Every structure is written in C-alpha cells, then in structure tokens.
Amino acid sequence: MSLETTISTAIVTAMKAKDKVALDSLRAVKSQILLLKTEIKGAEVTDDQVIVILQRMVKQRKDSYEQFSAQGRTDLAEVETAQINVIEEYLPKQLTDEELQTEIENLISETGATSIKEMGKVIGLASKNLAGRVEGKRISEMVKSLLS
Structure with missing residues (x-):
C-alpha cells in the first residue's frame, strides 16, 4: 500500500474517531499531495515524494512551534506539537x-x-x-x- 493510500485511509479513521488534531494534520498532508499532483500533471506520486512533503511539513511546524513558544503562545505551540506527532507517524524510522x-x-x-x-x-x-x-x-x- 502506498503512503498516499495509507494517509487517505487514516483520514477516514480519524473522522470516525472524531480525532480533530489527526484529521487536520492528515488533511493538510493530503492537500500538499494534491498540489504536487497538479504540478506534475496527474502523474503518480511516489512514496519518496510524499516523504519529502512530510519532512517539509514537520520542519514548518517545528519552526512555528519555536516562534509560538518564544511569544509565550503555549496554546498554539501545543497544537503544532500534536500535529508534528501525527505527521511523524508516517515518516520512516529516524536514525539515531x-x-x-x-x-x-x-x-x-x-x-x-x-x-x-x-x-x-x-x-x-x-x-x-x-x-x-x-x-x-x-x-x-x-x-x-x-x-x-
């Protein structure tokens, strides 16, 4: 099963579980995948391309987390952390x-x-x-x- 299919299945699961954080995170990932598909004119998206998208999204959220933390906005920083945790589940095991x-x-x-x-x-x-x-x-x- 491709990573894209896995994420689509996870969106349905998150909807059924009413897991707002997972649903928001996974919908953002799906959105980025769809944008990539339009850029490459409907060609099949590979798992490697999806991994690059996931890494970029994690990096963006880490940057946002740092900015929110520096401004004392712990409520927003916690949302970013939760989204990072959801997105990282779909990345390959990170090296120590x-x-x-x-x-x-x-x-x-x-x-x-x-x-x-x-x-x-x-x-x-x-x-x-x-x-x-x-x-x-x-x-x-x-x-x-x-x-x-």
Missing part, C-alpha cells in the same frame, strides 16, 4: 545519532573525503542515501564535525 555517525563515516571513506572542503560531496551522497530517515540539518552538522 550513533546510526547517523556510522552511515556518514562509511560515506566519507567511500568518497575519500579528507577535509572540510569536500563536505559537499559527502552531504550530497548522504542526502540521497538517507532521504526520509534524517533531516538535512543533522546530516550537515555530522559531516562538518567528522571532517573538522
């Missing part, structure tokens, strides 16, 4: 720091990178290989620390 470090070390030895000047080579390969399992910011920070 130890797993990420192992993966990056393997890629560094594979590319032969020895200095910070070759950081782009490693980040590009890591972003492709680890898509959906780790945020780009974490990849960048880990590569930088290992090549420094």
Whole structure:
C-alpha cells in the first residue's frame, strides 16, 4: 500500500474517531499531495515524494512551534506539537545519532573525503542515501564535525 493510500485511509479513521488534531494534520498532508499532483500533471506520486512533503511539513511546524513558544503562545505551540506527532507517524524510522555517525563515516571513506572542503560531496551522497530517515540539518552538522 502506498503512503498516499495509507494517509487517505487514516483520514477516514480519524473522522470516525472524531480525532480533530489527526484529521487536520492528515488533511493538510493530503492537500500538499494534491498540489504536487497538479504540478506534475496527474502523474503518480511516489512514496519518496510524499516523504519529502512530510519532512517539509514537520520542519514548518517545528519552526512555528519555536516562534509560538518564544511569544509565550503555549496554546498554539501545543497544537503544532500534536500535529508534528501525527505527521511523524508516517515518516520512516529516524536514525539515531550513533546510526547517523556510522552511515556518514562509511560515506566519507567511500568518497575519500579528507577535509572540510569536500563536505559537499559527502552531504550530497548522504542526502540521497538517507532521504526520509534524517533531516538535512543533522546530516550537515555530522559531516562538518567528522571532517573538522
């Protein structure tokens, strides 16, 4: 079952359960998927494309959470946190720091990178290989620390 189908099924389940937070979150995801479909002229949306959408939505909500928290709007920050939790359920299992470090070390030895000047080579390969399992910011920070 594709990720898009899973999300559509989850929307129905959330409706039946009257779970407003899940329903709002999943409808937002479905909306982004439909926008992508119109951009690619009705072609089939892949799970990888849906994962990119999910990651972008989680990042947006984390940014909103930080802004609301800084302004003392805990009510809105809690809504963002709840939506993050719902959306993250559909992302692949995220790598721990130890797993990420192992993966990056393997890629560094594979590319032969020895200095910070070759950081782009490693980040590009890591972003492709680890898509959906780790945020780009974490990849960048880990590569930088290992090549420094």
